Amino acid sequence: MAMGFFLLTLFLLSFSLFSVSTQGGSSELSPYYYDKSCPKAMKIIAKVVKEAVHKEQRKAGALIRLHFHDCFVMGCDGSILLDTVGDMESEKEAPMNKGSMLGFEIIDQVKSEIEKACPGVFSCADIVAVAARDASVFSDGPGWKVKLGRKDSKISSIERATSDLPRPNSDVDELIARFKSNGLDETDMVALSGAHTIGKARCLTYRNRIYENSSYINPSFQKQRQNDCPVEPGQNDNFVEDLDLVTPKKFDNNYFKLLYHGLGLLTSDQALYLGGEGKTDKIVLNYAKNQRKFFRDFAKAMIKMGDIYDLTGSSGEIRKHCRKKN
Structure with missing residues (x-):
């Protein structure tokens, strides 16, 4: 009986460790994450991005840059999309972002249309990642399978954006x-x-x-x-x-x-x-x-950059609006 109890305890401990290790991070991301929960999402994103890029080509580079600047600050968690609220000053206000980041309205439009198709399912962080890919494709660039399943950050950090983003005068x-x-x-x-x-x-x-x-x-x-x-x-x-x-x-x-x-x-x-x-x-x-x-x-x-992802468990959410936490 003692041996049976020991084996049961070992099993439960192993299961517990497995559960903790897979709550967040790139290991659980998959290109097929929304295939059942939001099958129309990819077509919605492609349609909006294509229209935006064809209307103003500059937005293609802006969408790729948006993903880059998001991932380099606390991981690819949509934190760059959050507006300043109270004591939390947005990453948008950091020197490398202020006045130069574009494409937020495109993400807002995508989010609005996806929420109609499958409310509360598709994260803003994943929209940014897919929009970057589509921006490349609609500019005659390469495509790739985007890993999905990220949660959205509840915080934005101007301090981290100021310190972590590469500078235009860097050697x-x-x-x-x-x-x-x-x-x-x-x-x-x-x-x-x-x-x-x-x-x-x-x-x-x-x-x-x-x-x-x-x-x-x-x-x-x-x-x-x-x-x-x-x-x-x-x-x-x-x-x-x-x-x-x-x-x-x-x-x-x-x-x-x-x-x-x-x-x-x-x-x-x-x-x-x-x-x-x-x-x-x-x-x-x-x-x-x-x-x-x-x-x-x-x-x-x-x-590889899209794998920079640190949110675990309840530290993330699926935002209803990309500019503010729920």
């Missing part, structure tokens, strides 16, 4: 360290940076690149950018420039070709290629020569 060592802290290697970092092939940047984020003693910059490119972005901060701070000056509306590998010629707009862009002497120069050259490889690695890196 390659800073970038590598920032990505490594999120479980992403140098290949992931360069591949994900390739999303700038359809992005834009504000004058205030690249002013240091075109006026300071920047390494590896094309003189003609530098002079033209200075014409549009004056040296003194002021009314032109929010002037936006394409990160890819050649094919800004198409998701391709042209971004890496521009880096090779010293045409990276942000300091953090050009830091990836420094004339053959940089730590990630070989990766950039590979992507510049081989778009297929870039697409494959980008898709892998997006899936």
Whole structure:
């Protein structure tokens, strides 16, 4: 009888440990998570994103960036969508986000339509993840199977957003360290940076690149950018420039070709290629020569980034409205 009691106790302990370990985290995420509970959701997201991107191509880059900035702060939990309430100041107000993050209204529209189809089921965090994938596809970029099943955070942290997000003036060592802290290697970092092939940047984020003693910059490119972005901060701070000056509306590998010629707009862009002497120069050259490889690695890196997910048990929820907790 004692042996039977021991075995029963061991079984219950094992079950308890298993239950705790699978309450949250990427191990329980699956592309098929909503197949039964909300089968129409993927078509709804695709429809809204396609219409938004075709109306304003800039929104494609914005949606991918939204997912990136969400995942790098406390994991892919939709925390960036929350508005400031009381003592909780939103991540939207952090220096890297304020005035430059777009696409929130697209997520709101998707959420509204999904709630009509299957209320209280599909998380805002998952909407952001799927919308990023669809934004790539509708810009002629790669697609991938998005893992689903995330919960939404009940908090947003301006402090974490301020400290954790990569900065536009970062050098390659800073970038590598920032990505490594999120479980992403140098290949992931360069591949994900390739999303700038359809992005834009504000004058205030690249002013240091075109006026300071920047390494590896094309003189003609530098002079033209200075014409549009004056040296003194002021009314032109929010002037936006394409990160890819050649094919800004198409998701391709042209971004890496521009880096090779010293045409990276942000300091953090050009830091990836420094004339053959940089730590990630070989990766950039590979992507510049081989778009297929870039697409494959980008898709892998997006899936890997989507696994940055820390919510467990009751610490998350399925928000009814993406801008506020229930």
